Amino acid sequence: MKHLEDLMGFADDHLIPLVDAGLGNSAYLVDLGDGRAMAVDASRDLRALRAAAERRGLTVAFAADTHLHADFLTGALQLAADDGATVLASAAGRRAFPHTALADGDETDLGGLTLRALATPGHTDEHLSFLLLDGARELGVFTGGSLIVGSAARTDLLGADRAEELAQAQYRSLKRLTELPDETAVWPTHGAGSFCSAPPGAERTTTIGAQKQANPLLATPDEATFVRQLLGSLGTYPAYFDHLGEINRRGPAVLGSVPGLAALPAAEVRAQLRQGAQLVDVRPVVDFAGGHVSGAVSIPLRDQFATWLGWLLPDDTPIVFITAPGQDLAELTWQALKIGYERLAGYLNGGMTAWTADGGPQQTIxxxxxxxxxxxxxxxxxxxxxxxxxxxxxxxxxxxxxxxxxxxxxxxxxxxxxxxxxxxxxxxxxxxxxxxxxxxxxxxxxxxxxxxxxxxxxxxx
The missing domain is CATH 3.40.250.10 (Rhodanese-like domain)
Known part of the structure; x- marks a missing residue:
């Protein structure tokens, strides 16, 4: 019991989960106790992570990625550029940028704590889980897209032809993780709301013992049943997932400054549309219903904005936004940037009022x-x-x-x-x-x- 209390105390004192409710994911900031921190599976939108680090007076010394993410651009390169963080990632991922390449069993000294890489393929080929150790004591394991609360992450992101093979690998990876002590904390990346096939529910962290009791995939009698059950649970996923992994392998561009969004007059918006730009209206539903520019796609600005932007629109054409007064332009910009949408032409200055005042027609629904x-x-x-x-x-x-x-x-x-x-x-x-x-x-x-x-x-x- 004392050991379990110690583990819970570590998480309370040193582990800061950073939840992206829209993507259904969690990144983690680990306070290493000496003014330094480790980030795990941080996205390119580092606002919450930087705020948490600043509150504690921490500098990010390590940025660990469990796998080549399909649903967001990694923030590890930005942390390396801005904070001098050492990037920790799988050697099998063949990343094309400086990083410490880890294989199964490799350990990294965090200055008192140790991070041990465990090969857990399935969600992706090169997937690692990271076991956090205090001496010989297992504090917890960052499982990324391997073992998640109530399930395991999808295995079809590398193509339907490989889904069964990777599901078999996922079975073996979960079996390996369940060999850890029951009290070991489990800190997954994918959680409720993730299209990487996390089940609905509020819990985002768990323990090995709790999952052995409650995860239906761990109750399957054999590999064949596991594979059938996992593959049978998979729904569709956003179109942009198909190419983000390769961008993360090459390394997303490091941002030199906080990007802004240009204010465009109605005439410039028309010019952009004539040249092939996409028009995205991010206003609330009732506003769009009452009047909108012909051809505009309604994607209200909310937690799930990035998901639907990446599912429905291409990333290789400029995007012009129509906003409502008071909407957060920084939030809009970062949601686009974190999934690799960088061709942001700007927003209609003055919104629909300016559009109609300039003689622009509108439609209703x-x-x-x-x-x-x-x-x-x-x-x-x-x-x-x-x-x-x-x-x-x-x-x-x-x-x-x-x-x-x-x-x-x-x-x-x-x-x-x-x-x-x-x-x-x-x-x-x-x-x-x-x-x-x-x-x-x-x-x-x-x-x-x-x-x-x-x-x-x-x-x-």
Whole structure:
């Protein structure tokens, strides 16, 4: 019991989780006790990490990456450039920038604590977990995309043809991790909300013993069952995942200063659009519904903004944003930059007021409460698992991530539905851009429809 209390005390005193709720990930800042710190799986958006380090008077001396991330650009190079941090990463990752290349069993002296690399392939080929030791005592293990709370991270990011092989490797990696003492803390990168296949739920850290008791994948009787269960749980993932790993291998550009976003007059916005720029409207749903520039894609600025930007728009064309007064331009910029979207042309100065004052036309999309849908056709654009769990009877289902290529499947005059309205408005903007007319968006979700009508939702097999 005393040992467990000591472990919990270490985490309370020295471990600072930094949660990115939008991506469903956690980075970690470890206070090494001598004015230095180690960052684990830090993203390019280092604002929270730097604030935590500053509060404690810490300098980041080490930046460890468990794997070549697919969902965000690593912040390790920026920490190396700004703080002189030593980058710790897998030798098998063949990273094309200076780093300490680690193989299975290699140890790094952190100045009192030791970091031991454990090869845990599966999520990626070169994946490492990092076991943090105080002498011979296992304090905890940074498991990245290997063992996560209630599951294991997906194994199909390197292609469907390798998913089974990597799932087999993931099985062996999890078995290896469960050989650690039960009281060993588990600090994963991927957590609830991550498209790297973390299950829903609030817990982001755990212990080896807790996972042996509660993780359904660890209860499978053999490798074949594990592989079948893991692969059967995988949903779709954002399109940008397919190329971010290679950018992280080469190394993202180091930023020399905090980037700003240029204020563009309406005439310059028109010029940008004529030259092929994408127009993204980040205002709240109700604002977009009331009036927006023709062809604009609605992606409201919220925690999940980066996910949908990276899923729906290319990263190789300039982007012009339309914002509402008071929206945080720095947040908008960093969400784009952390997933490698760097061609940010600017934002419409003065917003829609300036656009209409300059003679610019606008379109609208009807926003309907659940009691006003009546018998209109419904298009449900949620993830398959959400739709299956309960949807408005008769709703056509097309996931938002694939809608741009399947707009012809949307019913004429559809009411578009998601869980709350944000994704539905994004979908409606894509449909409107493709020529659909008479669209509406459900203000709420299927549960609101069921409550308003007194009718049950329909479940799918």
């Amino acid at each position: 009807e926003l309907l409460t659940a009691d006003r849908i009546a018998d209109r056709p419904v298009l449900d654009i949620r993830q398959t698992a959400e739709h299956t769990a309960g949807h408005i009877p008769g709703a056509v289902h097309v996931e938002l991530g694939g809608l741009a290529a399947r707009t012809d499947e949307a019913p004429n005059g559809a009411v578009v539905a998601c869980g709350h309205g944000e994704r539905a408005m994004t979908a409606a903007s894509l449909l409107q851009r493709a020529g659909h007319q008479g669209l509406a968006v459900l203000d709420g979700g299927p549960g609101d429809w069921s409550k308003a009508t007194g009718r049950p939702l329909e479940e799918s097999a």
